[in-house]
Amino acid sequence: MNNTPFIRSTRANNAMREVRITPNFLPHADGSCLIEFGNTKVICTASIDPNVPPFLRGKNQGWITAEYGMLPAATATRTRREAAAGKQGGRTQEIQRLIGRSLRAVTDLTLLGERQILIDCDVIQADGGTRTAAITGAFIALKMAIMRLTEQKVIPTNPTREALAAVSVGVVGGMPLLDLDYPEDSGCDCDVNIVMTASGKLIEIQGTAEGAPFDLNTLQQLIDLAKKGIQELLIKQQEILNT
Secondary structure, three states: OOOOOOOOOOOOOEEEEEEEEOOOOOOOEEEEEEEEEEEEEEEEEEEEEOOOOHHHOOOOEEEEEEEEEHHHOOOOOOOOHHHOOOOOOOHHHHHHHHHHHHHHHEEEEHHHOOOOOEEEEEEEEEOHHHHHHHHHHHHHEEEHHHHHHHHHOOOOOEEEEOEEEEEEEEEEOEEEOOOOOOHHHHHHEEEEEEEOOOOOOOEEEEEEEOOOOOOOHHHHHHHHHHHHHHHHHHHHHHHHHHO
């Protein structure tokens, strides 16, 4: 048995992949960006809809919801379009609910008025961490759309309480790693996705033992590692939103 701790050849175990964010990537959306975590690339857009879902009509409250999808050629083996299959897969439904939940957690929906913001996250290239890249980019798109509403005086004040970002962490070969790419993710002992606010509060932890079970001490190490990566992502978000 090989007991040698896993060491990355191209970056430190506690280092993010190169993160690139291109704002205003699509001209027709109220907010948009292309976000790249290494070779993972996701287009995130926000569209303002003057109508709310039926369950919110007359309640003077807004809503944020999300859709997530992956292009057929985003992965090494072509993935069949879900529209061709006639239904969304369970993974897709889970991820888009996670994105919507995360954004609503940092937004005062009563300040949106009776309108909703529709978030679309489309993966054009996948190499691990698509959901965490989508959440991080979705916040930028959302914030851009909200800035448009406040600048146009459609709403009186900014409804976002604080920023958020997300990153994946895991254990590979006995070593905690930050921001797993696909080969690391597919060979990990455990895989954890963490969504965290700028103040360090947790919105969601999704953790799975892919090999051996992991203990609370390992989980804490992974949370600390994720916090480091998320702080770096928050800085990049702010740089984009301040330009």
